Amino acid sequence: MRLPEFVRSWVFGSILAAIASVVAFLLGTIYEGVKPIFLASVFPTIPRETLIALAALFCLATLLLALWVWYLHSSEATTDRLRNHNFSPLTGIATHKKTNIRHCTRCLIEDNRVAPLGINGDRESGEWICMRPKCRTLYNEKKGE
Numbered sequence: 001m002r003l004p005e006f007v008r009s010w011v012f013g014s015i016l017a018a019i020a021s022v023v024a025f026l027l028g029t030i031y032e033g034v035k036p037i038f039l040a041s042v043f044p045t046i047p048r049e050t051l052i053a054l055a056a057l058f059c060l061a062t063l064l065l066a067l068w069v070w071y072l073h074s075s076e077a078t079t080d081r082l083r084n085h086n087f088s089p090l091t092g093i094a095t096h097k098k099t100n101i102r103h104c105t106r107c108l109i110e111d112n113r114v115a116p117l118g119i120n121g122d123r124e125s126g127e128w129i130c131m132r133p134k135c136r137t138l139y140n141e142k143k144g145e
């Protein structure tokens with residue numbers, strides 16, 4: 001007889017939690033036993049230069065981890081931005097999947113920004129221009145026809 005899936009997962013999670021609790025208790029006991037000895041006899045023997053080097057190493061590691069988190073976050077946001085658009089290979093225009101608003105592909109890819117396109121000239125020309133003053137890239141919708 002097999003147990004239902006939710007019971008098996010509950011039992012497995014309970015056993016895992018019990019094992020983790022016992023390990024944490026043992027580590028805490030060991031730490032409390034070793035801490036006074038470490039502070040009284042081992043810690044004063046470590047040279048000051050070594051402690052400064054360790055502190056600098058921890059600061060550097062913290063900085064690198066923060067930069068890594070920032071990089072991962074920004075690359076994920078970029079991927080989401082690109083995933084939310086349809087790209088026309090003929091016109092080069094990026095269209096948002098939900099709102100159908102046309103956005104500048106150059107700004108999306110190169111500058112990581114969402115810039116809307118505006119009609120350039122009359123509506124019949126099919127010309128669109130990036131509304132960002134630094135970009136102003138022209139797109140022609142008639143190219144795709």
Ligand SMILES: [Zn+2]
Pocket residue numbers: 104105106107115130131132135136137
């Ligand atoms: Zn642009």
